[in-house]
Amino acid sequence: MITKIKLENFTAFDELTMQFSPGVNILLGENGTGKTHVMKSIYAACAVIDVNSSQTFDQKLRAVFLPNTIGRLVHRSQGRQQGSVKVFRQDGGEQNERSISCQISTLGKADVKMARWNEDRRNPATYIPVKDMLANAPRFRALYSEKHIHFEEVYSDIIDKALQPIPKGKPSRERARLLEILNKSLSGKVVEKNETFYLRNRSGELEFTLLAEGLRKLGLLFMLIQNETLTNGSVLFWDEPEANLNPVLSETVVRILLELQKMGVQVFIATHDYVLLKEFELATSEESEVLVHTLYRNEEGKVRCQATSDFDDVSPNAIDLAYQRILDREINKAFEK
Amino acid sequence: MIITVDGYRFDFPNALEAFKFDEKDSLSPHYHGVDALKAVDVMVEMPDEYLFIEIKTYDDLVDFKKEGATYDDNEARKWLIRTLSRKYRETFLYRLCEGKVNKRIYYICLLNFDNALKSYCRKQLAKHIPTGNANPRRWHRMILDKTRLLILDEAAWNRNGNILRWGTCSYIG
Numbered sequence: 453m454i455t456k457i458k459l460e461n462f463t464a465f466d467e468l469t470m471q472f473s474p475g476v477n478i479l480l481g482e483n484g485t486g487k488t489h490v491m492k493s494i495y496a497a498c499a500v501i502d503v504n505s506s507q508t509f510d511q512k513l514r515a516v517f518l519p520n521t522i523g524r525l526v527h528r529s530q531g532r533q534q535g536s537v538k539v540f541r542q543d544g545g546e547q548n549e550r551s552i553s554c555q556i557s558t559l560g561k562a563d564v565k566m567a568r569w570n571e572d573r574r575n576p577a578t579y580i581p582v583k584d585m586l587a588n589a590p591r592f593r594a595l596y597s598e599k600h601i602h603f604e605e606v607y608s609d610i611i612d613k614a615l616q617p618i619p620k621g622k623p624s625r626e627r628a629r630l631l632e633i634l635n636k637s638l639s640g641k642v643v644e645k646n647e648t649f650y651l652r653n654r655s656g657e658l659e660f661t662l663l664a665e666g667l668r669k670l671g672l673l674f675m676l677i678q679n680e681t682l683t684n685g686s687v688l689f690w691d692e693p694e695a696n697l698n699p700v701l702s703e704t705v706v707r708i709l710l711e712l713q714k715m716g717v718q719v720f721i722a723t724h725d726y727v728l729l730k731e732f733e734l735a736t737s738e739e740s741e742v743l744v745h746t747l748y749r750n751e752e753g754k755v756r757c758q759a760t761s762d763f764d765d766v767s768p769n770a771i772d773l774a775y776q777r778i779l780d781r782e783i784n785k786a787f788e789k
Numbered sequence: 790m791i792i793t794v795d796g797y798r799f800d801f802p803n804a805l806e807a808f809k810f811d812e813k814d815s816l817s818p819h820y821h822g823v824d825a826l827k828a829v830d831v832m833v834e835m836p837d838e839y840l841f842i843e844i845k846t847y848d849d850l851v852d853f854k855k856e857g858a859t860y861d862d863n864e865a866r867k868w869l870i871r872t873l874s875r876k877y878r879e880t881f882l883y884r885l886c887e888g889k890v891n892k893r894i895y896y897i898c899l900l901n902f903d904n905a906l907k908s909y910c911r912k913q914l915a916k917h918i919p920t921g922n923a924n925p926r927r928w929h930r931m932i933l934d935k936t937r938l939l940i941l942d943e944a945a946w947n948r949n950g951n952i953l954r955w956g957t958c959s960y961i962g
Binding site: 778779 | 895903904905907908911936937938939940941945948949951952
């Protein structure tokens with residue numbers, strides 16, 4: 453599992469260290485505080501040990517961030533020449549942390565160092581980007597590998613993950629239960645033919661392009677659970693699960709994420725959504741390991757982070773502050789006449 | 790004028806009157822005395838306004854949960870809205886009989902819920918009181934002006950100048 457990230461002069465950060473929960477990590481913060489950057493950095497580090505990937509850390513950073521040059525990932529400041537990102541992991545029973553780091557110069561040099569990072573290779577990380585890609589899957593992968601098209605690699609990767617073959621035999625009891633929950637919410641199951649995804653139910657098969665985008669997200673989860681991409685020891689990154697999702701479905705999403713956590717999947721999500729956060733607060737029990745990381749800018753404009761497992765202690769909470777501003781305006785409206 | 794009710798201390802320096810409205814002590818000059826009518830917790834008379842203040846906390850809902858044999862989430866929500874609306878309406882009726890509804894009335898519910906839930910609660914409560922003129926063809930006055938329903942907590946009270954000009958509110962436990 454991922455234990456820590458250290459960022460120095462990297463993208464939005466001057467200097468930041470974040471410690472993670474082995475369970476669910478919720479990243480909060482206003483736009484521009486680097487939530488997605490944290491997730492993409494860790495995802496790039498995980499790709500190095502992916503059995504299906506041969507990219508190096510710096511190559512994957514380039515592919516998922518898509519800067520003009522890798523030097524652009526160095527935190528912009530006068531006279532600053534170098535930045536770095538270092539990711540740590542430690543699996544159950546291990547004495548010491550493993551790590552991988554990439555030092556980048558503004559001139560475009562990248563130096564990767566590893567401490568036992570790639571000694572074991574696996575299929576560890578899945579990144580669900582904000583925009584759904586399953587509806588656009590047919591021939592996208594071929595296009596992406598043959599032509600220069602300006603898509604961050606996370607969009608291509610997620611299609612690869614969704615298209616992984618389904619293992620033979622019956623799914624485990626836990627997995628079957630999760631699929632059943634998704635079946636109910638989707639009123640059907642997801643099938644794939646020639647890279648095209650369909651929702652199959654009693655009425656027939658419906659192409660994903662005709663399906664509401666929020667439901668496509670549940671469909672993607674269905675595929676990732678069914679093909680065992682999300683399994684014990686894997687890591688799931690999900691950027692704004694709430695995007696295009698009816699808030700009513702947030703309960704299902706949170707339930708699935710907490711169940712995945714119990715199955716040994718480490719989860720990272722970035723969110724701006726009150727409902728999703730509240731669903732986590734209501735669903736979290738003593739068995740759940742949920743840590744909320746709040747990224748914010750201090751008075752000097754530097755990004756800092758506070759982490760807590762107590763939802764009442766989340767501060768500064770950008771979501772709550774937005775509602776607070778609405779409440780204050782509502783109160784002051786009482787005195788307008 | 791300082792008054793302490795249900796763990797909250799209010800200080801209204803310019804109030805003409807501030808007292809515990811649901812007073813149970815029959816020897817008190819502010820004894821409520823009409824069991825059939827529900828009452829808000831605090832009544833304040835300012836030079837130009839009446840403030841009806843009701844205090845409800847998350848713990849009140851927990852107590853309701855313990856009492857309710859057929860409890861579910863919807864029941865607790867309905868109970869809260871029903872209680873808050875009934876308290877306002879019956880206090881309004883009581884004050885009407887006292888001849889004391891001749892100034893602007895503000896209904897302030899002190900709730901320690903999330904800010905997002907306060908907005909939701911305000912909408913539901915506005916429907917149930919009801920606020921505004923519910924029947925313009927026949928009504929000549931409103932039970933409560935729709936903008937004068939305020940759902941807030943201690944922090945919101947003390948950061949909004951329009952409320953603070955009446956006085957301060959602090960939770961003392």
